[in-house]
Amino acid sequence: MMTPDTAALTGGFSDAPCDAARAFRAILEAMARPGRIYPVTGATPPAPLSVAAGTALLVLADGTTPVHLAGRFDTPEIRQWLTFHTGAPLTAPAEAAFAVGDWAGLLPLDAYRIGVPEYPDRSATLIVELDALKDEGARLTGPGIEHEHRLNLPEPAAFRANAALFPLGLDFIVTAGERVAALPRTTKVEDA
């Protein structure tokens, strides 16, 4: 019988090394080819966290990476689940290595670390939960994209402002259901 107290103990990887390896490969390809959508599974986190976002957190987060749960994603169930499976400390946006939430919950973007000129890698990665991922909408060009990709991004202007910070800036993993795409700071975003 599943009680609220034991629910957090379930929903992890069934074969951690191999599940994590396969899921990371999808995320790696997604980050290398911005806007292209890849299937990703492995974790079954508590709602409203999607399979893709939960899997990304299990692949990337651990005790050395503070995580910020934004807006309606900051629930006791998600807190317990993430703490049990990753040991990641939960923090405010300013200290977070990863943040997860829907677009409205994650704002404002200037609350997160964007790195410093000597170490632009010390910046946050935001996991943005959308209702669905579609290869239509904003036009993406830049490194990793041969001609152009398209992705239904919530607010193209915000991604343009982030790209203008290069080499500093935030990187985004965009998730919906069992699908993942990514948007590094290098991608040029134009309105549809």
Place this chain on the structure above:
Amino acid sequence: MKEMDQYNFAYLDEQTKRMIRRALLKALAIPGYQVPFASREMPMPYGWGTGGVQVSAAVLTPEDCFKVIDQGADDTTNAVSIRKFFQRTAGVATTEHTEDASVIQTRHRIPEEPLKEGQILVYQVPIPEPLRFLEPRETETRKMHALEEYGLMHVKLYEDIARHGEIATAYAYPVKVEGRYVMDPSPIPKFDNPKMEMAALQLFGAGREQRIYAVPPYSRVVSLDFEDYPFDPSKAEHPCALCGAEHTYLDEVIVDDDGGRMFVCSDTDYCAARRAAGHRGAMAAPYEEEETAG
């Protein structure tokens, strides 16, 4: 208990792989920038590809087909032992054919066969900092990258021209990635530099120096040069003595005590495939032993 069960998948523990994976994602997000990472001791000495091995361990999945080359060859000691290492610790399939491989770990070459989407090229890197021989202090080179201050590198290339009449750098020829970071392409011959604009992912691991960097697919990779001394990806003026190819990178092999020599493709898989397709060079054997053995 099978031998493979005695190791975690792909040797490294999960905490280490997560740390390397986070570094790889940041490396792809900032093309050409060297991300520091906590390099581990590996069961092989520094200088034998520990950086490449750690990157390979972090990206391999059980379904991968793995190829390792050392100076283009699949059958050298380093390549054979790294291939066996992942056969044993990850149980992945291995191959010598560039086309069949999904992950290729390389020391000092890019395969002649153009790489495709879905493939990953992992470079072993000895000295990741292109400015290191010009400025030994890490604090200073880091500042130079932050300020995009690469004048020193152009002075070095200019001095080459003043002294030798041309840019004398033949390998580890510096490149600028996406118009921002100057990057060491690892000690590949400059012949290979133009191939770095490719469809596959390129990941670089330097174990001793604890740096990871990357070039996403289809990124602009420009070899540094001057308008009046443009970059020249030179090669030996010979065809391959075994397969007759005139467009490949060649190794010079001394064949006797009288200075006799031959030039052969450094990419052994590419050369063998050409010979299998019927191409013959000037010094090719009249028949192949394998073909007559049966």
